[in-house]
Amino acid sequence: MTKQFKAKRSKVSIAIALILVIFMLLVSGCSAKAPAPAPEAPAAAPAPEAPKFPTKDVEVVYHSSAGSGGDIFLRTMGKAVEPGMGKAWVVNNMPGASGANAWGYVAKATPDGHTLIGVSSTIITAPILNDMSITYKDFEPVAMLFNDPMVLFVPGDSPLKSIKDLVDAAKAAPGQLKWAGGTPGELGFVAGRELMKAADFDMTIVPFEGGGDAAVTVLGGHLDGGIGEYAEIASNVEAGKLRIIGSFNEMPLNPDIKTVADAGYPEVQVKKLRGVMAPKGTPEEVIDQLVGFLKKSLDDPAFKEYYESNNLIVNFQAKDDMQKVMDEQDKQIREAVGK
Amino acid sequence: MVDNILAGLSTVWHWGPLLAILFGVFWGTLGGMIPGINATIAMALLLPFTWGMDPVVAIMMLAGVYCGGEYGGSIPAILIGTPGTNAAAATVYDGYELHKQGKTGLALYTSLTSSVFGGLFGTVALMLMAIPLAGVALAFGPIEYFCLAFLGITMVCSLGEKNVFKGILAGLLGILLSTVGFDPIAGVPRFTFGVLSLTEGFSMVPLMMGVYAITEMFKQAQGIMDGQSFNLKMKTDFGFPKWKELRRLLPTNLMGSILGVVIGVMPGAGATVASFISYSEAKRWSKEPDSFGKGNPKGVAAPESANNGATGGAMVPLLALGIPGSNSTAIMLGALMIHNIVPGPMLFMKTPEVPYSIFVSLFFANIFLFFAGLLFIKFAIKVTSISKPALIAVIIALVLTGVYAYSLEIFSMGVALSFGLLGIALHRFGIPHAAVVLGFVLGFILEANLRRGLLISNGSFFGAIFSSTLSSALIMIGIFAVIFSLYRGLKKTRDKTVNP
Numbered sequence: 001m002t003k004q005f006k007a008k009r010s011k012v013s014i015a016i017a018l019i020l021v022i023f024m025l026l027v028s029g030c031s032a033k034a035p036a037p038a039p040e041a042p043a044a045a046p047a048p049e050a051p052k053f054p055t056k057d058v059e060v061v062y063h064s065s066a067g068s069g070g071d072i073f074l075r076t077m078g079k080a081v082e083p084g085m086g087k088a089w090v091v092n093n094m095p096g097a098s099g100a101n102a103w104g105y106v107a108k109a110t111p112d113g114h115t116l117i118g119v120s121s122t123i124i125t126a127p128i129l130n131d132m133s134i135t136y137k138d139f140e141p142v143a144m145l146f147n148d149p150m151v152l153f154v155p156g157d158s159p160l161k162s163i164k165d166l167v168d169a170a171k172a173a174p175g176q177l178k179w180a181g182g183t184p185g186e187l188g189f190v191a192g193r194e195l196m197k198a199a200d201f202d203m204t205i206v207p208f209e210g211g212g213d214a215a216v217t218v219l220g221g222h223l224d225g226g227i228g229e230y231a232e233i234a235s236n237v238e239a240g241k242l243r244i245i246g247s248f249n250e251m252p253l254n255p256d257i258k259t260v261a262d263a264g265y266p267e268v269q270v271k272k273l274r275g276v277m278a279p280k281g282t283p284e285e286v287i288d289q290l291v292g293f294l295k296k297s298l299d300d301p302a303f304k305e306y307y308e309s310n311n312l313i314v315n316f317q318a319k320d321d322m323q324k325v326m327d328e329q330d331k332q333i334r335e336a337v338g339k
Numbered sequence: 340m341v342d343n344i345l346a347g348l349s350t351v352w353h354w355g356p357l358l359a360i361l362f363g364v365f366w367g368t369l370g371g372m373i374p375g376i377n378a379t380i381a382m383a384l385l386l387p388f389t390w391g392m393d394p395v396v397a398i399m400m401l402a403g404v405y406c407g408g409e410y411g412g413s414i415p416a417i418l419i420g421t422p423g424t425n426a427a428a429a430t431v432y433d434g435y436e437l438h439k440q441g442k443t444g445l446a447l448y449t450s451l452t453s454s455v456f457g458g459l460f461g462t463v464a465l466m467l468m469a470i471p472l473a474g475v476a477l478a479f480g481p482i483e484y485f486c487l488a489f490l491g492i493t494m495v496c497s498l499g500e501k502n503v504f505k506g507i508l509a510g511l512l513g514i515l516l517s518t519v520g521f522d523p524i525a526g527v528p529r530f531t532f533g534v535l536s537l538t539e540g541f542s543m544v545p546l547m548m549g550v551y552a553i554t555e556m557f558k559q560a561q562g563i564m565d566g567q568s569f570n571l572k573m574k575t576d577f578g579f580p581k582w583k584e585l586r587r588l589l590p591t592n593l594m595g596s597i598l599g600v601v602i603g604v605m606p607g608a609g610a611t612v613a614s615f616i617s618y619s620e621a622k623r624w625s626k627e628p629d630s631f632g633k634g635n636p637k638g639v640a641a642p643e644s645a646n647n648g649a650t651g652g653a654m655v656p657l658l659a660l661g662i663p664g665s666n667s668t669a670i671m672l673g674a675l676m677i678h679n680i681v682p683g684p685m686l687f688m689k690t691p692e693v694p695y696s697i698f699v700s701l702f703f704a705n706i707f708l709f710f711a712g713l714l715f716i717k718f719a720i721k722v723t724s725i726s727k728p729a730l731i732a733v734i735i736a737l738v739l740t741g742v743y744a745y746s747l748e749i750f751s752m753g754v755a756l757s758f759g760l761l762g763i764a765l766h767r768f769g770i771p772h773a774a775v776v777l778g779f780v781l782g783f784i785l786e787a788n789l790r791r792g793l794l795i796s797n798g799s800f801f802g803a804i805f806s807s808t809l810s811s812a813l814i815m816i817g818i819f820a821v822i823f824s825l826y827r828g829l830k831k832t833r834d835k836t837v838n839p
Contacts, residue, residue, distance in 0.1 A: 016718065020369055021369075021372075021373055021737070024369055024370060024373055024376060024381075024384075065383065065747075066383040066384075066386065067379070067382065067383035067386050067669070067670040067673050068669070068673070069669075069673060069676075071673075072386075072673045072676065072677060075387075076677065093747065094747060095746065095747055095748075096536060096539065096746055096747065096748040096750070096751075097535040097536045097538060097539070097748070097750075098521075098535060098538040098539055100535045101536075101747075101748065129521075129526055129527065129528070130528055130531075130535060130538045131528075131533075132535065175797075176797075178794065178795050183521070183523060183524070183526040184525060184526030184527075185526045186526070189526075204794055204795075206481070206791050206794045206795060207523065207524050207526070207791070208791075209523055209787075212606055212656075212662035212663060212664070213606055213607055213662075215660075215662055216476055216477065216606050216656065216660060216662055217480055217481065219477055219660065220476070220477035220478060220479070220480055221477075222480030222481065222795070223480075223795070232661075232662065233661075234661075234681065234683070235660075235661035235681050235682065235683020235684060235685050235686070236660065236661060236683055236684060238683070238684075238685050239683065239684035239685050239688070241684060305679055306676075306677070306679060309676075309679040309681060310676060337526065
């Protein structure tokens with residue numbers, strides 16, 4: 001091999017390496033905007049009397065990164081919404097600043113329904129905890145679609161079998177039961193607090209940031225029990241390693257699980273929500289159309305299989321009804337953290 | 340068990356899955372090499388393409404990305420002093436030093452062989468005892484995590500080579516930095532000064548990029564301004580080291596792999612913690628601890644075997660408990676959920692072929708990783724032939740792009756630059772930045788878990804720390820380590836004052 005040729009070859013390999021790197025960076029830069037697979041031909045043309053919507057792809061902004069649970073949920077839902085809507089449902093991730101980046105962006109977007117925000121209960125919690133100037137009230141509710149069921153769980157060998165057992169045990173030794181829950185303000189924490197208030201007992205809530213860590217700690221027998229999302233512990237419940245002693249939400253797929261209402265505390269209402277909101281000033285007719293598209297997506301068989309196997313409870317509340325749920329939650333959280 | 344492994348093998352042994360794994364390994368290694376893109380992001384980028392795939396094949400591909408990503412980070416760590424991923428940060432100390440001494444080949448191939456060793460060890464451990472390993476995750480409650488992190492943090496004492504107190508100071512600075520952001524127990528923002536982007540705390544990627552990459556580039560730039568030559572004139576050995584040399588690293592690799600698997604299993608820890616602890620322990624138990632940080636190949640082997648061992652470990656809580664222990668396995672959980680597969684104890688009972696085919700695919704991924712590594716190293720060493728000013732400019736651009744790609748926030752670029760300046764300041768005052776990073780990595784684990792433990796023990800420190808055999812043992816080793824290194828540090832300082 002001549003020296004010249006060698007030098008040329010090394011230049012070529014540098015070039016290849018650079019191209020690979022640039023390609024990856026480009027992909028990562030664009031991934032945030034990468035649309036979900038394009039929809040097949042629109043199933044039905046929009047009704048003639050309504051204003052033409054959507055005229056272009058709909059951008060749905062979300063506050064956590066690609067690949068997170070909420071992000072996958074929105075993308076999966078997108079595939080069910082697209083056929084009815086006739087345009088692509090493009091999820092755009094804007095993580096950081098506890099959500100303020102995403103919410104600030106959508107609040108300032110043109111209110112024509114082509115920019116939406118995917119929301120969870122975080123949009124109520126985070127602004128309260130971080131004293132943000134932006135809150136859920138800066139958006140127009142479109143619809144809440146699901147609740148993540150919150151449950152009370154104990155290790156499989158725990159003597160506690162029901163909410164009544166828990167209340168009795170806690171009353172016998174106030175503050176001595178150690179229960180895993182979310183950080184103050186997070187819904188797992190709020191749920192525990194609401195129940196303690198209603199049943200007038202006292203236990204220590206040990207805050208965990210992720211539901212997974214909390215569940216492992218309870219599984220390992222380091223705590224008496226925990227409050228968390230059903231989906232995170234379902235498999236261990238099925239295997240008998242954890243037991244659910246009660247739920248904060250009605251669970252149609254698991255009718256055996258007793259709710260807090262069954263235990264005599266119907267005033268305890270905790271709804272960890274998933275839904276969609278629009279910028280303030282989005283025309284009513286556009287929102288009505290969006291409500292229709294979202295409602296219809298629930299019937300999509302693939303989406304249905306997804307949300308059922310992920311243990312999401314359908315709780316479709318459009319517009320003002322969603323607002324009511326959020327107002328109620330806002331009050332609960334403010335009470336729980338004293339703000 | 341053998342049946343299950345064979346069933347797994349029969350799922351993997353087809354063109355489609357094998358190609359998927361191979362592609363995943365290449366993609367992961369490439370992502371790992373790019374500062375700011377780690378295994379998690381490389382996986383998230385591929386996720387949309389897995390929608391149409393067979394779920395098991397999709398997971399196999401992601402497993403390949405995971406292995407590749409954990410390895411890839413070490414290549415820039417060695418060649419440019421910039422860890423491509425957080426878990427490769429500990430590799431910088433000896434890897435980059437070896438490169439500067441011209442022993443580039445030794446560093447690169449040590450990292451590759453140790454990664455493959457760690458990965459294979461982790462996979463075998465996973466196949467043989469996934470379910471018992473899950474017990475490790477369960478044995479660690481809040482206070483046990485605290486004691487483990489305490490044991491890890493005692494290492495700051497010996498990281499401040501000349502002065503034990505500088506090491507402790509640096510460790511405390513790291514812990515202080517980790518307290519910025521949301522208070523994990525009280526749920527209020529701390530030290531954010533009203534800046535919303537700080538409410539989530541400093542994320543590790545911009546911090547590491549700042550402290551390692553930007554600091555190093557500033558230092559180099561300074562060197563050039565002081566008249567250093569543009570090109571590396573030194574004779575550099577890129578060749579594959581002698582097997583004898585690699586064989587000498589076997590005990591280090593073995594210890595690193597075991598630590599990697601065990602720490603990888605713990606949902607509250609992960610590959611970065613594993614690689615730092617493995618590096619620290621290799622140094623602690625070494626006969627010549629002072630050679631670490633000055634180009635000891637064991638300082639490359641220890642973290643690299645640990646961070647790839649952790650890939651096997653991290654699969655345990657995901658598959659056996661249904662709970663992801665790291666960001667990367669959280670993405671895998673997402674991919675499984677898209678396809679309506681719910682991992683957890685029932686997965687092993689109902690469809691054992693699914694977890695076992697993942698295990699087998701990890702095995703293949705690690706074998707492919709060896710060849711992918713050989714190929715990538717061939718390309719990557721060309722970096723050393725680029726003139727320094729151009730290289731510095733390109734790296735700064737790449738690092739800032741990577742930091743942005745990671746966080747999608749301009750703010751993070753500012754964070755990286757600020758930590759670059761901090762790194763320079765630390766360097767000036769002879770404060771070891773490794774101790775700052777260790778303090779930062781472990782600070783959150785220390786704080787949150789101690790406070791949880793205290794909630795459980797009704798506020799009694801004694802009751803919390805000595806509540807279990809495991810925590811008592813860990814804390815005792817930690818306390819002895821502190822006393823020992825304080826004694827050694829004081830003796831060193833005194834010797835110096837007596838015989839200057």
